[in-house]
Amino acid sequence: MAERTPLLNDALARLRAPLTLTWAGLLAERLVQAFWPLWTLIAAVAAALMLGFHDWAMVELVGASLIGAAIGAVVFAVLGVRRFAWPRRAEAVTRMDSALAERPLAALGDRQAIGSGDAASEALWRAHLARMAKAASHAHTIAPDLRISDRDPFGLRYIALLGLVAALCFGSAWRVSTIPLIGPGHAQPAAAGPTWEGWVEPPRYTGLPSLYLSDQKDRINVPVGSRITLRLYGALGALSASETVSGRTTGIGNATDPAQDFDVTQSGTLTIDGAGGRSWTITALPDAAPDVTLVDEGKRTTFDGQMRQPFHARDDYGVTGGTAIFRLDPDRVKRRYGLATDPEPREAIVLELPMPITGGRDDFTEALIENLSEHAWAHLPVTLELQVTDAREQIGSSAPVPMALPARRFFDPLAAAVIEQRQSLLWSRHNARDVTQILRAVSHRPEGGLFRSETAYLRLRVILRRLETLVRHDALTPEARDEITAAMWELALLLEDGDIGDALERMRQAQExxxxxxxxxxxxxxxARLMQELRDATQDYLRQKSQQAQRENDADQPDQGDQNAMQLSQQDLQDMMDRIQELMNEGRMAEAQQALQEFQEMMENLRVTEGQRGQGDSEGQQAMEGLADTLRQQQGLSDQAFRDLQEQFNPGAQAGESQNNEGRNGGEGRGQSHEGQGGQGSGQGEQQGQEQGDAQTGSGALADRQEALRRELERQRGNLPGQGSEGGDAARDALDRAGRAMDGAEDALRQNDLAEAIDQQSAAMDALREGMRNLGEAMAEANRNNQGGQGQARGADGAQQSDPLGRIAGQGDQAGTQDSLLQGEDVYRRARELLDEIRRRSGQGDRPEVERDYLQRLLDRF
Known part of the structure; x- marks a missing residue:
C-alpha cells in the first residue's frame, strides 16, 4: 500500500465501519479455507458419537476410528495453521480499493513527484486528490469469498453438517460421555447410568407425524395400529418395559430386551422401569368406518337419460374409493305384459364413485354421473346403495334408497313401443315370440307418417326377420339377444331423434x-318433474334448430313476408320458463297456466336465428372460422412435435404408436388428427392441413408446414374485419404476436430444437385464442350497435359463433353455454384418468427431463 498521508487517513477514518467489516470477512475467508477439513472431521465424529456409533460397533472398530480421527485432526490443524495468514488492515484497504474503478485509496497515498513549486502543477494535483477523495467516499464493504467447492469437490462438508443436524434432532449429546465406558476396564456401563429411547409411528395412511416418547406427556392419544419402538441402553436388566396396549398373548419377548417393537391395538399403559424410567397412559383411537349419504339437492336426469346423483362422503383419515350399487326391487315391479314372466337373473349394477381430483378426501361432496338408459332395468323400481372404503378396507354404506332407475324417456309412440319390446326381450328371452308378434303387428301396413323415413321401416323389418329366425330355430343365445336389443335401441333413437319435427313434437307433448x-x-x-322435462325438450329443440341452421347456410334466412313471426333467443325462452316456474312456486296456477299458453303460442311461430347473415356467412363469422381452423392445425403441429420429441428420447415408442402413445398424426392412438380435420374451417385451410398431414414427419417437414400456417395466418390477419375498433385492433395485435411465435417455432424446428419449438407453438396458440376472444368481442359490440327492434335475437353476428370446440356461446345477458358437454362417455371419469396418467408419467424418473417438464406444465395449468 502507498504511504499514509493526511488525505488517506481522513478517508480511512470515514470508512472505519466498512473497513472493519471487510477485514472481518477476510479473516473468516482465510479461516474457512485453511481449517475446513478440520471442522468437517469434527462434525462427522460428533454426529457419529451422538447417534450412538460406539454403542453398537465393535470396540476395536470404535478405537481405530477414534485414533484415526485424532491423527487426522492433528494433521488438518497443522496444515491449517501453515496455510493460515492473519489478515492485515492494509490488505483490507487494498481489497476495498480494488473494487473501485480508479483505485482512489491508493491514489490518496501518493505524493507529487514532479512539478513541486509550480502553482499550476500543484493546483492540478490538488484537483486530482479532491476527485480521488470523492471517489473514495463510495467505498463499501466487500463480502468474503467463502466458496471452497474447488477444494471440496465431493461436498464432504455438507455430508458432515447433515449428519450433525440429524444427530442434534434424533441423537443425544449425553452419549459422548459414554465413550470411556467401552473399554475392557469398564465392563459395567451401568456406572454411567442406563438410558432409553422410544418412538410412536402412526399408520402411514393417517398422515400423522411420529412421536418421540421422551417429549410426550403422561397421556398420549394415538390411532389404532400405531407402531411403538423402544430401545433400552445400558446393562442388561437395568431397564425393563411393560405394556398393556398390544394385547399380545404369544411371541412376547423378555421385558429387558434391548429392542422391542409392538403395535397398539387397545388402550392401556406403557411403562419403562428403572433409572430414568417413565410411564404413559395411551388411549387408542379407533379408525372409524367411512360414511356416505345421498344428497337430493342437485339430483336430476337430463333429457337423454343422463343421471346426476350427488353424494356426501366423509372419513376421519380419507376415503379411498367407493361404488354405487343398483339392485332390482322385484316386489315393486308391476308384473304385467312382458314383465309378467319370471326375469332372467342379472347381477346388480355396480358403478365406481368419482373421487375428488384435488383437495382432501376426508369430507367432500361429489356427483355420480352415468347414463343407464340402455339397461334392462330402465325406469323399473330399484334400490340405490352407496359404499365407500377407507385405507383399512373398512366399508361404509348408505341406506338403500328406492327409486326408478333413471333413463331416457321416449315420446314418439313407435319409438316408445320399440323400447318397451326391447325391455321385454331383455327381461326374459321367453318373451321373444310375443315380441315378434307385436313388432309384426306394428309394421304391418303402417299408416302414413308412422315411420318418418323408409330407413327406419327397413331397419325394423330386418330386426324382425332376424329375431323370428332365431326364435324359430331356438337359437336366441344371450349374445344374439344383446345384438338384437342393441339394434332396437338404435332404431328407437332414429325414430325419436329423426329430425327437427320430432324435437318440436316432444316439446309440444311436454307442454301439454x-x-x-x-x-x-x-x-x-x-x-317440477314435468317442468324440467319441458326445459330439456325445449333445449333439445333449440339445439337441433341451431345445428340445422349451421348445416343449411342460406336456408335459415328470415322470411321477409312473415312479419308476425317472432325471433327469440335461447335466453328469452329460458326467461319465460323461469317466469312460469316462479308463478307455480308461488301457487298462482291460473297465471302460470296463462303464461304457459302464451309460451305455446309463441313456440308455434318460433324461429331461432343466429344473426343477420345477408346472403351468406358474415365476414366476421368467416374470419372466426378460419382462425379456429388455424388454431386446430397449430395444435396438431404442436402435438406432432411433442411426439417426435418423445421418440428422440424413447426410440422404442415405434413412431408414436405404442400402447402408451398417441399416433403420429393422432389417428393411431386414442386421439384424432389435428391437421386440418378437427372441424369445419375454410376450404383452403383444410386442404392445406390434409396435404401437409401426408408429408414426412421430420423437423424439416414440420418447419415447412409451420411456415405455410404462418403465411395463412398473415393472410387472415390482413382480411380481419373490425379495423379501427378497440376489439379489432386488439385482435390484430394478438394475431401479430401469434405470427411472431410461429416464426420462432419455424426457426427452432429447422434447428431441430423441438423443446423450444413446442414452447413457441404454445405461445402462438395462446395468442390465437386471445385474438379470437378479441374478435368475438368486437363482433358482439358491432352487433349491439347495429341492433334494433323489439323481439330481435341478441345473438347476431358473433354471440352465437361456435367456439373451437363446436359449442354455441352464451346469448344476451347469459355468460357461457347451455350446450351439454357430457356427450358419449363419462368425461369426468375420463378427465380423472388422464390427470392420473399425467401424474404417473411425471413421476417416472427414467423419462427425459424435457418430457417431465412438459408434463409438469400440464399439471400446473390443469
Whole structure:
C-alpha cells in the first residue's frame, strides 16, 4: 500500500465501519479455507458419537476410528495453521480499493513527484486528490469469498453438517460421555447410568407425524395400529418395559430386551422401569368406518337419460374409493305384459364413485354421473346403495334408497313401443315370440307418417326377420339377444331423434302434459318433474334448430313476408320458463297456466336465428372460422412435435404408436388428427392441413408446414374485419404476436430444437385464442350497435359463433353455454384418468427431463 498521508487517513477514518467489516470477512475467508477439513472431521465424529456409533460397533472398530480421527485432526490443524495468514488492515484497504474503478485509496497515498513549486502543477494535483477523495467516499464493504467447492469437490462438508443436524434432532449429546465406558476396564456401563429411547409411528395412511416418547406427556392419544419402538441402553436388566396396549398373548419377548417393537391395538399403559424410567397412559383411537349419504339437492336426469346423483362422503383419515350399487326391487315391479314372466337373473349394477381430483378426501361432496338408459332395468323400481372404503378396507354404506332407475324417456309412440319390446326381450328371452308378434303387428301396413323415413321401416323389418329366425330355430343365445336389443335401441333413437319435427313434437307433448298436470292439481313434485322435462325438450329443440341452421347456410334466412313471426333467443325462452316456474312456486296456477299458453303460442311461430347473415356467412363469422381452423392445425403441429420429441428420447415408442402413445398424426392412438380435420374451417385451410398431414414427419417437414400456417395466418390477419375498433385492433395485435411465435417455432424446428419449438407453438396458440376472444368481442359490440327492434335475437353476428370446440356461446345477458358437454362417455371419469396418467408419467424418473417438464406444465395449468 502507498504511504499514509493526511488525505488517506481522513478517508480511512470515514470508512472505519466498512473497513472493519471487510477485514472481518477476510479473516473468516482465510479461516474457512485453511481449517475446513478440520471442522468437517469434527462434525462427522460428533454426529457419529451422538447417534450412538460406539454403542453398537465393535470396540476395536470404535478405537481405530477414534485414533484415526485424532491423527487426522492433528494433521488438518497443522496444515491449517501453515496455510493460515492473519489478515492485515492494509490488505483490507487494498481489497476495498480494488473494487473501485480508479483505485482512489491508493491514489490518496501518493505524493507529487514532479512539478513541486509550480502553482499550476500543484493546483492540478490538488484537483486530482479532491476527485480521488470523492471517489473514495463510495467505498463499501466487500463480502468474503467463502466458496471452497474447488477444494471440496465431493461436498464432504455438507455430508458432515447433515449428519450433525440429524444427530442434534434424533441423537443425544449425553452419549459422548459414554465413550470411556467401552473399554475392557469398564465392563459395567451401568456406572454411567442406563438410558432409553422410544418412538410412536402412526399408520402411514393417517398422515400423522411420529412421536418421540421422551417429549410426550403422561397421556398420549394415538390411532389404532400405531407402531411403538423402544430401545433400552445400558446393562442388561437395568431397564425393563411393560405394556398393556398390544394385547399380545404369544411371541412376547423378555421385558429387558434391548429392542422391542409392538403395535397398539387397545388402550392401556406403557411403562419403562428403572433409572430414568417413565410411564404413559395411551388411549387408542379407533379408525372409524367411512360414511356416505345421498344428497337430493342437485339430483336430476337430463333429457337423454343422463343421471346426476350427488353424494356426501366423509372419513376421519380419507376415503379411498367407493361404488354405487343398483339392485332390482322385484316386489315393486308391476308384473304385467312382458314383465309378467319370471326375469332372467342379472347381477346388480355396480358403478365406481368419482373421487375428488384435488383437495382432501376426508369430507367432500361429489356427483355420480352415468347414463343407464340402455339397461334392462330402465325406469323399473330399484334400490340405490352407496359404499365407500377407507385405507383399512373398512366399508361404509348408505341406506338403500328406492327409486326408478333413471333413463331416457321416449315420446314418439313407435319409438316408445320399440323400447318397451326391447325391455321385454331383455327381461326374459321367453318373451321373444310375443315380441315378434307385436313388432309384426306394428309394421304391418303402417299408416302414413308412422315411420318418418323408409330407413327406419327397413331397419325394423330386418330386426324382425332376424329375431323370428332365431326364435324359430331356438337359437336366441344371450349374445344374439344383446345384438338384437342393441339394434332396437338404435332404431328407437332414429325414430325419436329423426329430425327437427320430432324435437318440436316432444316439446309440444311436454307442454301439454304440464298444462294437464296444472289443470288436474298434480303434486308439486310431479309439476317440477314435468317442468324440467319441458326445459330439456325445449333445449333439445333449440339445439337441433341451431345445428340445422349451421348445416343449411342460406336456408335459415328470415322470411321477409312473415312479419308476425317472432325471433327469440335461447335466453328469452329460458326467461319465460323461469317466469312460469316462479308463478307455480308461488301457487298462482291460473297465471302460470296463462303464461304457459302464451309460451305455446309463441313456440308455434318460433324461429331461432343466429344473426343477420345477408346472403351468406358474415365476414366476421368467416374470419372466426378460419382462425379456429388455424388454431386446430397449430395444435396438431404442436402435438406432432411433442411426439417426435418423445421418440428422440424413447426410440422404442415405434413412431408414436405404442400402447402408451398417441399416433403420429393422432389417428393411431386414442386421439384424432389435428391437421386440418378437427372441424369445419375454410376450404383452403383444410386442404392445406390434409396435404401437409401426408408429408414426412421430420423437423424439416414440420418447419415447412409451420411456415405455410404462418403465411395463412398473415393472410387472415390482413382480411380481419373490425379495423379501427378497440376489439379489432386488439385482435390484430394478438394475431401479430401469434405470427411472431410461429416464426420462432419455424426457426427452432429447422434447428431441430423441438423443446423450444413446442414452447413457441404454445405461445402462438395462446395468442390465437386471445385474438379470437378479441374478435368475438368486437363482433358482439358491432352487433349491439347495429341492433334494433323489439323481439330481435341478441345473438347476431358473433354471440352465437361456435367456439373451437363446436359449442354455441352464451346469448344476451347469459355468460357461457347451455350446450351439454357430457356427450358419449363419462368425461369426468375420463378427465380423472388422464390427470392420473399425467401424474404417473411425471413421476417416472427414467423419462427425459424435457418430457417431465412438459408434463409438469400440464399439471400446473390443469
Amino acid at each position: 302434459r304440464l298444462s294437464e298436470a296444472m289443470k288436474n292439481g298434480a303434486s308439486e313434485e310431479d309439476i
